[in-house]
Amino acid sequence: MRHPASGATRARARGRNASTPLRRRHLTSTTLIIAGLAATLAALVFPVWTYADRPATDADTLSTQTYSTRYGPLSPLDQDFLTKVRLAGLWELPAGEQAEHKGTTPAVRTAGEHLVEGHTLLDARVRDVARHLGFVLPDAPTAQQRQWLDTLDASRGEAYDRDFATLLRQAHGTVFPLIAQVRVTTRNVLVRELAEDANSTVLDHIKVLEATGHVDFDALARDATAASPPPGNVVPLPSATSTPPAPSAPSAS
Numbered sequence: 333m334r335h336p337a338s339g340a341t342r343a344r345a346r347g348r349n350a351s352t353p354l355r356r357r358h359l360t361s362t363t364l365i366i367a368g369l370a371a372t373l374a375a376l377v378f379p380v381w382t383y384a385d386r387p388a389t390d391a392d393t394l395s396t397q398t399y400s401t402r403y404g405p406l407s408p409l410d411q412d413f414l415t416k417v418r419l420a421g422l423w424e425l426p427a428g429e430q431a432e433h434k435g436t437t438p439a440v441r442t443a444g445e446h447l448v449e450g451h452t453l454l455d456a457r458v459r460d461v462a463r464h465l466g467f468v469l470p471d472a473p474t475a476q477q478r479q480w481l482d483t484l485d486a487s488r489g490e491a492y493d494r495d496f497a498t499l500l501r502q503a504h505g506t507v508f509p510l511i512a513q514v515r516v517t518t519r520n521v522l523v524r525e526l527a528e529d530a531n532s533t534v535l536d537h538i539k540v541l542e543a544t545g546h547v548d549f550d551a552l553a554r555d556a557t558a559a560s561p562p563p564g565n566v567v568p569l570p571s572a573t574s575t576p577p578a579p580s581a582p583s584a585s
Contacts, residue, residue, distance in 0.1 A: 421455030
């Protein structure tokens with residue numbers, strides 16, 4: 333004799349068995365949708381992540397490759413510019429802070445104030461741009477820049493004013509042409525905006541440094557002549573379709 337509940341039990345079992353394929357198909361569809369969304373997101377951020385995962389950029393060994401970002405191509409010249417703006421802040425900011433207290437004239441102390449204000453803002457800007465582009469910036473001055481800071485540490489009196497004004501004027505004068513070249517050649521929106529800010533800041537610093545009356549222009553002229561290419565070897569500006577070359581000589585900033 334069959335138990336009265338056995339028929340109902342079998343009916344419920346058949347209902348569960350019948351609904352199992354439906355649940356499996358639902359789970360499979362949901363999994364495919366999630367996987368598709370994840371793949372789309374990865375495709376959007378991949379150009380930035382792949383560059384962010386690269387090792388830290390060395391100031392003397394910059395990449396020769398242009399990288400794609402959502403803000404436009406990041407050329408070798410753009411990368412050189414970002415690196416040198418950061419390096420400028422790493423040594424010119426402390427040099428300006430020192431000049432505010434160590435300068436022997438109001439003009440030198442004023443120049444120090446301008447350097448502190450300008451490079452505080454510019455350094456914050458370049459770090460923000462680098463974060464958006466996934467670009468790794470240096471976190472310490474170069475050996476040459478540390479040597480310049482040592483020179484300023486050892487200087488006293490009028491010799492300090494002269495060393496400060498000449499070294500900083502030389503550094504700003506060297507990076508100024510790079511800023512102009514980046515501004516007219518870059519196809520990256522963030523780099524272009526940063527170049528405009530850097531242009532205004534560097535020009536202001538050049539003016540206040542020259543206003544100190546302590547810039548050794550003869551020394552600047554000798555250095556500029558030594559760093560210039562031979563006559564007739566003019567380096568052409570890169571076209572919009574080519575990869576802009578990095579400057580042949582490292583910037584003083």
